[in-house]
Amino acid sequence: MTTTRSVLGTDEKIKNEDIREQENVTTAYKDFLAIIKIGIVNSNLITAFTGVWLALFFTGKSFLQEIDIVLYTLIGSALVIAGSCAVNNYYDRDIDHVMERTKVRPTVAGRINPKHVLGLGIILILIGTGFLLLTTVTAAVIGLIGVFSYIYLYTIWSKRRYTINTVIGSISGAVPPLIGWAAIDPELHAIAWLLFLIMFIWQPPHFLALAMRRVEEYRAAGIPMLPVVHGFAMTKRQIMIWVLCLLPLPYYMFSLGALFVTIATLLNIGWLVLGFRGYKKKDDIKWAKQMFVYSLNYLTIMFVTMIIVTLV
Numbered sequence: 001m002t003t004t005r006s007v008l009g010t011d012e013k014i015k016n017e018d019i020r021e022q023e024n025v026t027t028a029y030k031d032f033l034a035i036i037k038i039g040i041v042n043s044n045l046i047t048a049f050t051g052v053w054l055a056l057f058f059t060g061k062s063f064l065q066e067i068d069i070v071l072y073t074l075i076g077s078a079l080v081i082a083g084s085c086a087v088n089n090y091y092d093r094d095i096d097h098v099m100e101r102t103k104v105r106p107t108v109a110g111r112i113n114p115k116h117v118l119g120l121g122i123i124l125i126l127i128g129t130g131f132l133l134l135t136t137v138t139a140a141v142i143g144l145i146g147v148f149s150y151i152y153l154y155t156i157w158s159k160r161r162y163t164i165n166t167v168i169g170s171i172s173g174a175v176p177p178l179i180g181w182a183a184i185d186p187e188l189h190a191i192a193w194l195l196f197l198i199m200f201i202w203q204p205p206h207f208l209a210l211a212m213r214r215v216e217e218y219r220a221a222g223i224p225m226l227p228v229v230h231g232f233a234m235t236k237r238q239i240m241i242w243v244l245c246l247l248p249l250p251y252y253m254f255s256l257g258a259l260f261v262t263i264a265t266l267l268n269i270g271w272l273v274l275g276f277r278g279y280k281k282k283d284d285i286k287w288a289k290q291m292f293v294y295s296l297n298y299l300t301i302m303f304v305t306m307i308i309v310t311l312v
Contacts, residue, residue, distance in 0.1 A: 031106040035089050035117055036082035036124070043299070044176045048077040050303045051180025051195055057310045058255075059185050066184065072134045073183040077176055079128025080143045084150045084172070086121030090114050091155050099217040135183035142182055146175035163226045166207050174199035194253055198302065201246050205239040205271075206295040212236075212288035232284045239291060240279070243271050260309040267298050 052073055056063055063070065089096075089107050093114055096102035106112040125147055132140040150172035158165040177195035181188060211218060211225040212235055218225045227235040250264035274294055278287040 027111070031111055034105055035086050035107070035112070035120065037085035037089070038082075040085055041078050041081050044081050044173070045074060045078055046300065046303055047195070047199060048176035048180040049074060050306050051177035051182075051192065052184060053180075053307050053310070054191060054195070055181040055184035055189070058189055058191060061184065069135050069183055072131045073139065073180055076128045076131030076135070076139075076143065077179050079124045079131065080147060081128075081176070083121045083124030083126075083128060084147050086117055086124060087151050088155045090118040090121060091151075095160075095221040095223070098221040099214065101214070101217075132179065132183070136186045138186035138188075139179050139182040142175055142179050146172045146179070149175070160223060163224050163229050165224070166204050166211070166226065169207070170200045170203035173203050191253060191255065194249060198246065198249055201242055201249070202295065202299060205242040205291065206299075208235050208239050208242075209288045209292040209295065213285055213292065236275075236279060236284070236287070240272070240275050243268070243275060247272070256306060257309050257312075259312065260305055263305050264302060267302060270294070271298060 049070075052070055053063075055061075056066060089105060092102070093105075093107040096105050096108045102108065107114055107117055129140050129143060132143045150169070154165060154169040154172060158168045162168075174196045177199060178188065178192055181192035181195070185192075208226055212227045212232060215225070215227045215232075219228045226238060247265075247268045250261045250268070253264070254261055271291075271294055274290060275287075278290060281287055
């Protein structure tokens with residue numbers, strides 16, 4: 001009986017050790033995804049792929065024949081974006097503990113050495129740039145412009161100083177479709193710049209709505225977001241102005257067809273109607289949440305539609 005118990009005890013210890021090892025692996029994987037901000041990487045890959053797809057469409061090139069360039073572009077873009085997000089995590093670790101949505105990041109919780117996060121970010125950016133260089137030099141240069149604008153212009157320079165930080169940060173977020181297009185066509189067709197404009201103009205109303213919802217967290221962290229410094233009334237006006245600026249853009253993309261222009265216009269009008277309907281309501285947070293959710297759906301539908309209309 002004693003021998004049986006010792007064997008059972010040993011088996012139980014081995015089982016517990018295996019469970020702990022699996023949990024550690026899972027935690028490490030989740031921490032890695034948090035460091036590179038996988039949500040941002042995925043959403044930007046949608047716009048980068050759209051840039052690639054439309055460049056192939058307008059240049060008459062075959063997707064399958066250019067599949068290697070497509071893969072290099074997506075891998076390079078993902079790594080460059082992931083690396084930039086890792087550096088952002090490293091730099092912001094002193095204020096992330098204040099905000100509800102960032103206080104559990106591994107750089108805040110102390111699960112990962114900040115220097116390792118910085119090193120990881122730099123390595124990812126370098127490898128990603130290498131992949132982009134396998135496409136065109138233009139794509140790699142645009143990728144580095146995105147890195148510079150996100151890490152320095154936004155994270156280091158403007159985020160903690162100016163309310164216009166949202167606009168400055170929009171530069172990097174608008175770069176992925178340009179990278180995608182430049183990987184196929186370095187001369188950058190007018191449609192490529194319109195993709196950039198859509199992304200650039202879309203971001204302020206999206207992030208200002210988020211800032212309204214998280215206004216107290218931003219205030220506690222000392223980040224001068226527009227609703228923190230100038231209040232909700234000013235922020236709501238700014239959101240509506242930016243949404244209005246999106247209205248004419250689809251008409252400059254008529255080469256994608258009447259179906260696209262119609263759907264894009266309906267999306268823009270829907271966003272305006274939603275904004276105006278709740279504009280004078282007292283529940284500003286509810287209004288901001290609705291505008292934020294709509295903006296997410298807007299972006300996905302808009303860019304997926306661009307791909308679908310080229311297949312019809």
